[in-house]
Amino acid sequence: MALVTILECHDLRLGFAGVKAIDGVSFSVGRRELFAIIGPNGAGKTSIFNVLSGVYRPQSGRVVFDGTDIAGKRPHAIAAQGMARTFQNVELFANLTVLDNLMLGRHNHIRYGPLSAIAWLGRARREELASRAAIETIVDFLELEQWRRLPVGLLPYGVQKRVELGRALAMEPKLLLLDEPVGGMNREETEDMARFILDIRDELDIPILLVEHDMGLVMDLADRVLVVDFGRPIATGAPAEIQHDPDVIRAYLGEVQPT
Numbered sequence: 418m419a420l421v422t423i424l425e426c427h428d429l430r431l432g433f434a435g436v437k438a439i440d441g442v443s444f445s446v447g448r449r450e451l452f453a454i455i456g457p458n459g460a461g462k463t464s465i466f467n468v469l470s471g472v473y474r475p476q477s478g479r480v481v482f483d484g485t486d487i488a489g490k491r492p493h494a495i496a497a498q499g500m501a502r503t504f505q506n507v508e509l510f511a512n513l514t515v516l517d518n519l520m521l522g523r524h525n526h527i528r529y530g531p532l533s534a535i536a537w538l539g540r541a542r543r544e545e546l547a548s549r550a551a552i553e554t555i556v557d558f559l560e561l562e563q564w565r566r567l568p569v570g571l572l573p574y575g576v577q578k579r580v581e582l583g584r585a586l587a588m589e590p591k592l593l594l595l596d597e598p599v600g601g602m603n604r605e606e607t608e609d610m611a612r613f614i615l616d617i618r619d620e621l622d623i624p625i626l627l628v629e630h631d632m633g634l635v636m637d638l639a640d641r642v643l644v645v646d647f648g649r650p651i652a653t654g655a656p657a658e659i660q661h662d663p664d665v666i667r668a669y670l671g672e673v674q675p676t
């Protein structure tokens with residue numbers, strides 16, 4: 418029977434020289450869910466992403482992804498299992514074209530060896546063509562046609578963020594982690610990105626875990642939200658629920674000082 422959740426985190430803990438970056442965080446993401454993690458600056462959101470994607474090893478706790486415990490595995494092994502991520506700052510090859518950057522997301526799907534690649538034989542040719550076709554579908558989906566042969570470094574910032582999203586999609590992930598997907602974007606770019614994020618969940622059926630500072634976006638898009646503060650989970654629930662949670666309001670606005 419298929420599991421209801423794609424990701425389960427149990428009691429994650431991670432500290433840096435006295436700072437508790439993650440202090441007992443547990444949550445799960447459903448197979449059709451758009452789940453967001455929010456919290457003030459330094460609350461531990463990026464640290465959680467880094468543990469999930471294998472950049473940091475948690476000091477304790479379990480991360481079960483698609484039925485397997487992945488805590489402490491290397492980033493490439495976790496990516497190969499089907500977890501793709503984007504980064505706060507665009508991490509693309511600026512001199513390569515949009516198409517070439519997208520192709521880099523396919524390397525987990527290309528299994529031919531160097532000999533058949535040199536000879537451009539059977540399997541190599543078939544896999545290359547299949548990857549090219551998959552990339553063209555992503556170009557269409559993310560409306561990147563007009564930029565496809567341009568070096569990424571020449572493109573507007575909002576489009577670069579979209580290419581990064583495309584590279585993650587090229588991996589055909591089982592779960593997509595988006596780290597501040599609209600950070601630094603103007604309103605129009607943000608609206609475009611919000612539409613693509615929803616389409617990924619609804620049309621491509623890929624569950625999404627999102628870290629984002631733009632509260633409006635999170636409230637509009639997320640099915641459920643986890644709020645963290647000083648590494649600790651302070652609330653989990655639907656956007657409308659957590660918006661009125663006194664602990665959440667306190668975390669964002671600070672303690673009200675008596676006058």
Ligand SMILES: Nc1ncnc2c1ncn2[C@@H]1O[C@H](COP(=O)(O)OP(=O)(O)OP(=O)(O)O)[C@@H](O)[C@H]1O
Binds near residue numbers: 438456457463
């Ligand atoms: N590599 C590191 N070395 C030392 N301390 C770190 C490291 N990474 C994170 N921290 C600390 O852990 C805490 C959580 O940081 P983290 O970057 O996860 O927060 P965040 O919620 O993502 O913040 P922001 O919203 O500003 O991106 C902070 O106190 C931070 O200074």
